Amino acid sequence: MEELAVVGKSVTRIDAEEKVTGQTVYGYDLVLPGMLYGKALFSTRPHAIIKRINTEKAKNYPGVHAVITGADAPWIHGETIKDTPFLAQGKVRYVGEPIAAVAAVDEDTAQAAVALIEVEYEDLPAYFSPEEASKPGARAIHEDYPKYHKADFIVTSPLPNVCEHFKLRTGDVEQGLRKSDLVLEQRYRVPAIQHAAMEPHSAHAMVDDSGKLTVWVPNDAPFRVRTETAEALGLPPEKIRYINPYQGGGFGSKGGLKVERIAIALAYHTKGRPVRVKFNRQETFVSTSTRHGAIVRIKSGVKSDGTLVAREITIYWDAGAYSEKSATVCIRGSLPSPGPYRIPHVKVDGYAVYTNKPVAGAFRGYGIPQAAWACEQHMDDLAKRLHMDPLEFRLKNIFVDGDITYWGEELHNVGLKETLLRATEAIGWGKTEKLDPKGFKIGKGFACISKPTRTPTTSNASVLVDGQGKVTILAGTVEIGQGCSTMLSQVAAEELGVPIENTRMHPLDTDVIPFDSSTTSSRSTFHMGNAVRHAAIHAREQLAQMASGILQAPEEHLRFSDGKVFLKKDPHHAITLGEVIRTQLGPDGVVRGNGSYTYELGKDVDPQTGHSDHASAFYMYATQAAEVAVDEETGRVRLLRVVAAHDVGKAINPLNCVAQVEGGLAMGIGAALHEELVVDNQGRVRNPSFLDYHLVTSLDVPEMKTIIVECPAPDGPYGAKGLGEPGLAPTPAAIGNAVANALGIRIYDLPLTPERVYWAIQAATD
Amino acid sequence: MNTRIQIRLNGKILTLTVPPFRLLLDLLRDEIGLTGTKEGCGTGDCGACTVLLNGKPVNSCLVLSGELDGADIVTIEGLKIGPHLHPVQQAFVQEGGAQCGYCTPGMLMMTKSLLDENQNPTEEEIRFALSGNLCRCTGYAKIIQAVQIAAAELRKDEAGK
Numbered sequence: 047m048e049e050l051a052v053v054g055k056s057v058t059r060i061d062a063e064e065k066v067t068g069q070t071v072y073g074y075d076l077v078l079p080g081m082l083y084g085k086a087l088f089s090t091r092p093h094a095i096i097k098r099i100n101t102e103k104a105k106n107y108p109g110v111h112a113v114i115t116g117a118d119a120p121w122i123h124g125e126t127i128k129d130t131p132f133l134a135q136g137k138v139r140y141v142g143e144p145i146a147a148v149a150a151v152d153e154d155t156a157q158a159a160v161a162l163i164e165v166e167y168e169d170l171p172a173y174f175s176p177e178e179a180s181k182p183g184a185r186a187i188h189e190d191y192p193k194y195h196k197a198d199f200i201v202t203s204p205l206p207n208v209c210e211h212f213k214l215r216t217g218d219v220e221q222g223l224r225k226s227d228l229v230l231e232q233r234y235r236v237p238a239i240q241h242a243a244m245e246p247h248s249a250h251a252m253v254d255d256s257g258k259l260t261v262w263v264p265n266d267a268p269f270r271v272r273t274e275t276a277e278a279l280g281l282p283p284e285k286i287r288y289i290n291p292y293q294g295g296g297f298g299s300k301g302g303l304k305v306e307r308i309a310i311a312l313a314y315h316t317k318g319r320p321v322r323v324k325f326n327r328q329e330t331f332v333s334t335s336t337r338h339g340a341i342v343r344i345k346s347g348v349k350s351d352g353t354l355v356a357r358e359i360t361i362y363w364d365a366g367a368y369s370e371k372s373a374t375v376c377i378r379g380s381l382p383s384p385g386p387y388r389i390p391h392v393k394v395d396g397y398a399v400y401t402n403k404p405v406a407g408a409f410r411g412y413g414i415p416q417a418a419w420a421c422e423q424h425m426d427d428l429a430k431r432l433h434m435d436p437l438e439f440r441l442k443n444i445f446v447d448g449d450i451t452y453w454g455e456e457l458h459n460v461g462l463k464e465t466l467l468r469a470t471e472a473i474g475w476g477k478t479e480k481l482d483p484k485g486f487k488i489g490k491g492f493a494c495i496s497k498p499t500r501t502p503t504t505s506n507a508s509v510l511v512d513g514q515g516k517v518t519i520l521a522g523t524v525e526i527g528q529g530c531s532t533m534l535s536q537v538a539a540e541e542l543g544v545p546i547e548n549t550r551m552h553p554l555d556t557d558v559i560p561f562d563s564s565t566t567s568s569r570s571t572f573h574m575g576n577a578v579r580h581a582a583i584h585a586r587e588q589l590a591q592m593a594s595g596i597l598q599a600p601e602e603h604l605r606f607s608d609g610k611v612f613l614k615k616d617p618h619h620a621i622t623l624g625e626v627i628r629t630q631l632g633p634d635g636v637v638r639g640n641g642s643y644t645y646e647l648g649k650d651v652d653p654q655t656g657h658s659d660h661a662s663a664f665y666m667y668a669t670q671a672a673e674v675a676v677d678e679e680t681g682r683v684r685l686l687r688v689v690a691a692h693d694v695g696k697a698i699n700p701l702n703c704v705a706q707v708e709g710g711l712a713m714g715i716g717a718a719l720h721e722e723l724v725v726d727n728q729g730r731v732r733n734p735s736f737l738d739y740h741l742v743t744s745l746d747v748p749e750m751k752t753i754i755v756e757c758p759a760p761d762g763p764y765g766a767k768g769l770g771e772p773g774l775a776p777t778p779a780a781i782g783n784a785v786a787n788a789l790g791i792r793i794y795d796l797p798l799t800p801e802r803v804y805w806a807i808q809a810a811t812d
Numbered sequence: 813m814n815t816r817i818q819i820r821l822n823g824k825i826l827t828l829t830v831p832p833f834r835l836l837l838d839l840l841r842d843e844i845g846l847t848g849t850k851e852g853c854g855t856g857d858c859g860a861c862t863v864l865l866n867g868k869p870v871n872s873c874l875v876l877s878g879e880l881d882g883a884d885i886v887t888i889e890g891l892k893i894g895p896h897l898h899p900v901q902q903a904f905v906q907e908g909g910a911q912c913g914y915c916t917p918g919m920l921m922m923t924k925s926l927l928d929e930n931q932n933p934t935e936e937e938i939r940f941a942l943s944g945n946l947c948r949c950t951g952y953a954k955i956i957q958a959v960q961i962a963a964a965e966l967r968k969d970e971a972g973k
Contacts, residue, residue, distance in 0.1 A: 058905055058906060058908075059905075059908065059910070061913070062904070062905040062908075062910055063897070063901075063905055065910040065913030065916050066888075066897065066901040066904045066905055066909075066910055066913075066916055066920060067848070067888065067889070067891070067892060067897070067901065068846075068847075068848020068849070068887070068888035068889050068891075068917045069848065070913055071847065072850075072914060074850070074851065075841070075847035075850075077845075241948075242948055243912070243914075243948055244850070244852050244858065244860055244912065244914040244915045244946065244947065244948050244949075245850070245852070245912070245914045246851070246852070246853075292912075292913075293912065294850070294912045294913070294914030295911075295912040295914060295948050295949055297948070326853075326854055327852070327853040327854060327855065327858075526912060527911040527912025527913065527914075527949045528911070529911070701908050702908065705908045705911060705950060705954055708950060708951035708953045708954065709911065709948075709949045709950050709951045710951075711951055712950070712951030712952065713948070713951075735853065735855060735857060736852075736853050736855070736857035736858050736946060737855065737857045741946050741948065742951075742952075743943045743944075743946065743952075744938075744939040744940075744942045744943050744945075744952040744955070744956065745939050745940065745943045747951055747952050747953065750951065750953055
C-alpha cells in the first residue's frame with residue numbers, strides 16, 4: 047500500500063484562521079435584510095390546562111407585527127412520536143414550554159409585548175420522577191398518546207406515561223441467576239444535565255411569496271429536520287430549505303425543532319419578512335433539551351471464578367415533557383447497557399417515561415454515559431465481592447474478536463482489550479506510588495465502554511475540481527466544532543493528490559448539498575468519510591482518463607500528487623490537474639465526482655428481543671482511568687490526572703482526535719463532579735445560568751493523557767471508526783471507581799459533589 | 813435620550829450617537845456590525861464577549877455605552893498586526909486551541925491581556941487568568957498549550973527587538 051500523504055497527519059484545522067480572527071458567522075450572528083425579532087412566552091406551570099390566553103394588549107403594543115398562540119400554529123411534530131406542538135395546544139406540560147410568540151421591530155419591543163400576554167391556568171398534578179410517573183394509576187401527561195403517530199419500531203407499554211419500552215431478551219436470566227455463585231443488585235441514579243454549548247440557540251425563518259419556507263439555523267441534521275418540518279406542516283420537502291450557518295457547539299442539543307419552530311410559526315404571520323428568534327442563556331438551559339436523567343437497576347450473577355453468567359437491567363429514562371429523541375436514546379442506550387462483556391443470560395427493560403420536566407433529548411453519548419455510570423461501578427463491586435482485581439475480572443469477560451454479543455452480533459476488530467491494558471498501565475493500576483497525604487485519601491479507578499452508531503444511515507457527497515485545480519466538497523456533514531471539514535478535506539486531498547490548501551467545503555444548504563442522514567452518533571468520519579472518498583476517487587478516475595490522453599500513457603501508469611498527474615516511472619512527465627481540465631473541458635470546465643455510502647448490512651434491533659446481527663456499522667471502544675484525592679474533611683474530590691484510551695480504527699487527524707477526547711473528558715469530569723440541572727418540586731429549573739450551573743473551567747481540569755488505539759475497521763475510510771461521543775462516556779464511572787477505591791465507599795448518585803461525598807463518608811463512619 | 817460618544821475602536825476614531833443604556837456588546841455587534849465578539853450568556857458569566865477596554869479585559873455585556881466616551885476599545889477584529897496573525901492567534905491555530913470557535917475571540921482577548929501584563933506566566937497563572945472564559949469543546953488543554961507557545965513566541969520577539 048502506498049504511503050498516505052495527508053490522511054493520518056495532524057494538519058491544522060482548515061477553519062482555524064477564520065475562527066481566531068472573528069470572521070466566522072454563527073447562527074447567533076446572522077443578520078437578514080428586513081428581519082423582525084421574535085420572542086416567546088413560556089409556561090410558568092409544570093402541568094396545567096390553559097383556560098384562557100389574552101393577547102390583545104400585546105397586539106396593540108407599538109412596533110409589534112405579529113402575536114401568535116397555538117391556535118395560529120396548529121402543528122405537531124416529533125422525530126419518532128408526533129407529540130410536540132409548535133406552541134402549546136390547550137395545555138402545558140413543563141415550566142418553560144413555549145405558549146405564545148411575538149414578532150416586532152426589535153428584540154426589546156418583542157420582549158415588552160410578550161410580558162403583556164395574559165395566561166390563565168388550571169393546574170394538574172405533576173410528576174417529576176420517571177418511577178412515579180410510570181406507576182400504575184398515574185395520570186397521563188399525554189392523554190392522546192395512544193392516538194399519536196409513531197414510528198414502526200416504537201414499543202408501547204401498559205404502564206402510564208411510558209413512551210417507549212425497549213426489551214432485550216437473551217437466554218434465561220432467572221435460571222442464570224440461580225446458577226450463579228454470587229448475585230448482586232444495585233440502583234444508580236444520574237441527573238439531567240445540559241449541553242451548554244457556548245453559542246445559545248437561535249433560528250431565522252422566512253416564507254416567500256411562492257410559499258417556500260427557508261430556515262437559517264445551525265442544526266446538526268438539516269435533512270432530518272427538513273423531513274420533520276415537512277411532516278408537521280404538510281408540505282413537500284422541496285418547499286422547505288434549511289441553510290446552516292456555523293454552529294458554536296451543539297453536543298446533541300442543536301437538532302430537531304426547538305427554537306426553529308418558534309421562528310417558523312412566526313414567519314407564517316409576518317408577510318414575507320424574515321424573523322429571528324434568539325434564545326438567551328436561561329431559555330437555552332430550560333427550553334431546548336437536556337441529557338436524560340436516568341435510574342438504573344442492575345442485578346448480576348457471577349461464578350466464583352469471575353465468569354459473568356446473568357445480568358438483568360431496568361432503566362427509567364426521564365424523557366421530560368415530550369418524546370424528542372427519547373425513544374431512540376432508550377433503544378440505543380439500553381441495548382449495550384449490560385456493558386462490553388460476554389454474558390449468556392441477559393434481560394434489559396428500558397422505559398422512556400414522560401415527566402413534567404424540561405424535554406430530554408440527544409446528548410453526546412446517547413445514553414451510554416448513564417448506563418456506564420451504573421454498569422462499570424457495579425463491575426468493580428462485583429470484583430470486590432469476588433476478591434478479584436477489577437482489571438482481571440474485566441479481562442475475563444470483555445468482548446474480543448469473534449465474540450457473539452448478547453444482542454446476537456459477531457464482533458470483529460475489537461480494540462477494547464488494548465484500550466483497557468493501556469489505560470490501566472498509564473494510570474499505574476495496581477501500583478501505589480504515594481502515601482495518602484494528611485486528610486486525603488488517594489484512589490484510582492477505570493471504566494470501559496463500547497458504543498454503537500446509528501445504523502443503517504446514508505451519506506452522499508460530491509467533489510468538484512475546477513480549471514484552477516481547486517477542489518470543492520459538497521457534503522451534508524455539519525461543522526459543529528468537531529473538525530469534520532478538515533477531516534473531509536484530508537480525505538479529498540489524499541485521493542486527488544492535491545495540497546489541502548486547495549480544498550474547501552461548500553456551505554451547507556439543503557437545496558444544493560446532497561442528502562446526509564445527520565451529524566450525530568459519531569457517524570460522520572465513517573459514513574461521510576467513505577462518501578467523500580468515493581466521490582474523490584470518481585473525480586480522479588475521470589481526470590485520469592483525460593490525463594492518459596494528454597500524457598499518452600495508460601491510466602494505471604499515472605500517479606496523482608502535489609496537484610499534478612505524473613507518470614509513475616518519469617515524475618518529470620507531469621501536468622497539473624487544472625491544465626488537464628482546461629485542456630479537455632475549456633477554461634471554465636469542472637469535473638464532478640459523486641460518492642455515496644450506506645452500511646448495507648445494518649439492521650435495526652428486533653423490537654421484541656432487542657436482537658440484530660448487524661446493529662451498528664462499527665463500534666467504538668474506550669477505557670478511561672482516573673486518579674483522585676478525596677478530602678475527608680470536606681468531601682471534595684480532587685482529580686489528580688485522567689487517562690483516556692480510545693480505539694478510533696484509524697486516526698485521520700491525530701491532533702483532532704486528541705482534541706475530541708480532551709473535550710469529552712472535560713465534559714465527563716463536569717458530569718462526574720458538579721453538573722446537575724436542578725428542578726424543584728414545582729418543576730422550575732433552579733440553576734439556569736453559568737453562575738449557578740457549574741460548567742468545567744480551566745481550573746477544574748487536571749493533567750489529561752490521551753492514548754489513540756488503532757484497530758482498523760475494514761469498512762471504514764482508511765480503517766477509521768468514530769470518536770465524537772465516547773470521550774465523556776466512561777469518565778464519571780472511572781472517577782466513581784477511583785473515589786470508591788480511595789474511600790472504600792460506593793456512591794450511587796451523580797454528581798459527586800463535596801456535600802454528597804461528605805455525607806457518604808459520615809454515613810459510613812456512623 | 814441618546815448620547816454622543818467618541819471612541820477609539822481597533823485604532824480608529826468613531827463618533828456615535830447611541831442610547832446610553834446600550835450594552836457595549838450590542839453596540840459592537842448590532843450598531844457597528846462587528847460580530848467577532850460573541851454573546852454566550854449576557855450576564856458576565858462566560859467571557860465570550862471579552863474585549864479590551866483601555867487595555868483591560870471586560871465582559872462587554874456588562875458595559876454601558878454611556879460610560880464609553882473617550883474609551884480605547886480593542887476587539888478580536890483588531891488583534892491582527894497588519895496582515896499577520898498576532899502570535900496568540902497563530903498559536904491557537906497551530907495547537908488546535910479552537911474547535912467550534914465560539915469562545916475563541918473572548919479567550920484570545922483574555923490571553924492578550926494576560927500576556928501584555930506577564931510574558932512568562934506559569935501554567936497555574938494561565939489557568940487562573942482564563943478561568944472566567946468558558947469553553948465546552950476543548951477541555952482547555954490545547955488552549956493552555958497555545959498560550960504557553962504564544963508567550964514563548966512573544967518573549968522571542970521581545971528579545972529580538
